[in-house]
Amino acid sequence: MRKEELQQLPPERFERITLDSSNAERITKPSLSFWQDAWLRLRKNKAAIVSMFVLVLLIIMALIGPHLNGHDGEQQVLRHANLPPKIPGIEKLGIFNGMGQLGGEKVNLYEIKKVDEYYWFGTDGLGRDLFTRVWEGTQISLLIAFVAAAIDVVIGVLYGGISGYFGGRVDDIMQRIVEILIGIPTLIIVILMLLIMEPGLTAIIIAISLTGWIGMSRIVRAQILKYKGQEFVLAARTLGASDSRIIGKHLLPNIMGIIIINTMFTIPTAIFFEAFLSFIGLGLQPPDASLGTLINDAYKVMEHQPYFLLFPAVIISVLMIAFNLIGDGLRDALDPKMKD
Template identity: 60%
Template sequence: MNTEQNISKELFQPAQIDLNKSERIEKPSLTYWQDAWLRLRKNKAALFGLVMVIIVIAMAFIGPLMTGYGIDDQDLSRAKMPPKVPVLENIGWLSLDGKDSNGNDVYAAKGKEGEYYYFGTDGLGRDIWTRTWEGTQISLFIAFAAAIIDMVIGVAYGGISAYYGGRVDNYMMRFIEILIGIPNLVVVILMILVLEAGLTSIIIALTITGWTGMARIVRGQVLKLKNQEFVLASRTLGAPDSKIIMKHLIPNVLGIVIINAMFSIPSAIFFEAFLSFIGLGLQAPNASLGVMIEDGYRSLQIFPHMMIFPAVVMSILMIGFNLLADGLRDALDPKMRD
């Protein structure tokens, strides 16, 4: 059965196209750093690491103010007391009720029923909570100072070496190879022989050879960039070498620099803890995470709380910085883009 249908000619009229709208860009334009932040926000592991780092850094400054005990307040009557936390003391499986491994109430036995030591006390009766967060401040200071010095020296050295090239690059790279051949532990021992063991000697030891890795990475990036068109255009227009390096080359390698600086922070924290553990780091009465772990290691089997809490804080810091650095690498490195 054939059915004839009348179709209006109006249906065959061409559509009206607005040329102004066809040129419109609907997606907002983003800068390099805005795009990197959006990519970082999508990385749940990196955000988790960032939250961990922020919490530990905040507690490093807020924690010592929460108890009222000083970092060096000694009282042998409260020595080696287990941790006790308000409210949490009622949860038996957490072992934060002030009882020892035999179930004896140490606080009651020493007449300290109304007192609370969140992480317990050490062999001299000092509050481990306060010492842990004060030690975290020192460990973070050493790590950030070493990372900043490495970044400044490494970027300047690697940028100059790659930009001028030739004989300058050859001599500067041979000097780096000499420094790389010297073990860090040897440098630390030499620093302690010349200087007293402390913050200054540790930071100097970390920076003497620590910047070489940054310099080699920056050199490789600058070698790829210095012959590109925007650099040649600046050189043709008469821009001085210092301006080309600071305005064109360094900003283009800044993402790689930040990534490597983030990776160097947990390495510096671990190296400081290692030096303190073998007795070449900070000395008493100074406190760092490494010093506290070394002190707690001596009584690990009898009083494990003296080592566990500083070790947990240091582990959280290192995991957090590594997760954040991995996320920044994915966000800032153009080669990692989807």
């Protein structure tokens, strides 16, 4: 019965489907470049994305922060010395309301000293506004870190690229030089440089850059040795491509991800090293401020004025964490082996 019903179906119930052979192998999804694919994977890393927003916010505050409250970071007003933080609006919540310790009692130091102004982060022992000085110090620390990292990238990529690409005796000589530099403690080199040069911004950048490029050069050399013997490089050399074209068009694009990742880890190292030098008195000299000098000044009065140490310590900690999380995210996004 069922077979008879099927045979009785009219021909118009059927529709012939034809396929266009020209569209049979068409890719419906748009193709992505390496960097577009890496960005899509990076966006899945919420910690890295949040760190990017935090880092951008800190950079913006470092640029505009010193101009927000109308106080000069170097102006000394001794009558306003050692004032605790006081922020308009927030003071009504019972925090950052200008209350401090005086003679073992908690009192409003702004009323006692008859100060009508607001100091959002308080003042130091010379009456200088800490809010302005903290963001000026952040600006200096970021400048030192970015310039030192840029110098490390340029020197490290050139040195490691030349050493790995040409190999042979050139590589042997250049690597012996690197081994000698590695054997000398970095702190000794930095101290000698700062003794020769006048302490300041330029001296710190040069001191940090003297040996900071070594790690980058060794990574670049290893990657060049890995890629220079592969087929696409041999094909380019067979077709008559010059050494500079092979390095610039074939080798560097393949190791650019490793360079970016290593740079993101170099920047927080430079920030921490600058803070360390300033903390031990070998960095910037007064009245210039960096996060390291602010922490050094705050360390001396930490017991009685903890707010002095709180703000620069929090900012340098957030910077270190943000750069490291972004570096981890970039490492996962740019490493083809981490594809999900």
